[in-house]
Amino acid sequence: MGVNSVRFPVLLLGVIFVSSLISSETQVGLADKVLVFPYETDFSFVTLIPLKEMGLRAFTLCLRVATELPEERQIILFAYRTADYDELNVWREKDGRISFYMSGDGTFFNLPPLTTFRTSLCLTWESRTGLTAFWVEGKRSTYQVYKPGHSIRPKGTIILGQDPDKHLGGLEAVQSFVGELADVNMWDFVLSRSIIQAWHYGHKVPKGNIFDWATIEYELNGNVMVVDDD
Template sequence: MKLGIFTLLLLLPLASSYNSKVFLFPGESNSAYVRLTPKKPLNLQAFTLCMRVATELNSQRETILFAYRTQHYDELNVWQEKGRLSLYLRSSGDAAMFTLPPLNAFPTHLCVTWDSSTGATAFWVDGRRSMLKIYRRGHRVSPDGAIILGQDADSYLGSFDIKQSFVGEITDVQMWDSVLSAGQIKQLYEKHCDAPSGNVLDWNSLVYQISGNVVEVSELDV
């Protein structure tokens, strides 16, 4: 049976606008990071933060995955530490910690959701939600800070600890000022053509600056 050109086009999968760039952090460092510029200030009473992460670092080690700091506070940090994944909001000691499968050399789609009105907090791993925990109910994330990947800043864009640095790959970073539905997070994990784009950080139109030994590669080239 012969198929016309129009029919063949209908049979092709819908193209996705997914940006294939990857930030590769080759080794431990106290200088390598990527600074991200958000589309709007992080004045947040709720959020969804997602990324794809691959690392072979020991899950017991303190490893920063995402850091947002103002002049005076660590406002929003995500870590792998002590065999758990953790979210810190304006604190270095009080965290929402979750015992989940450790990150590994295969990219993991990782999201964290938080809602100030209830304090409901969860991690999502490859489209699946953890149990909910109540954390920092009534809190607000403050604007006018710096977002960086690869390092934890103990001062504004400085005082990095090499033993907390990230080593591995980070890609597909997205952030919203609301809590996405389970269906939307599953679409993101599956790279569905209808998956939402972040209104705070949008990977497909990301503005960023690389400092130090971070290599930008394309998934299409590896």
């Protein structure tokens, strides 16, 4: 009886601790904030809630990223998955290239390396021609033609920090993001060069109509920190 009376509160505390890791509340707005993923896990991620459904035939995705993970370590930078498909994933591959996947094989770009110093990174794609490009520090890569005629499916989940190998599951620590992410914005059209460059320099640009960092709805899961963007 005495042993059980000791064990019960310990078990109860354990349940409370686990619940605190997996529970999340919707929060709003990350203006002047940065997300810090301090170490690799298979449980830490941020869910972004878009302003509109992600049924897309064009987009611009912009973010600022810093990491000290070595180049031989694959890193997920952005993941959007529906029940059956990785609809839109952005990676840094083990060979250092930056890749972009939509529902199958991806396309790969040789870009300046991601480092401990923050890099502004944008990705543009439109279905009509398949033209896609990355923009690093306001400078465009060469165009590649990738999946003309394709459509991104709606009713999925957007995740930062992890790659779900199935819908909201199958997370792996060795693919997790470690570092800092900030100023994540997305539009359902291709921004002009001048607007992408203005965003890079921190000037005022049209708010992202899929998500806007200042007003974004998000949910924290696991060990992710929100800190002032000094």
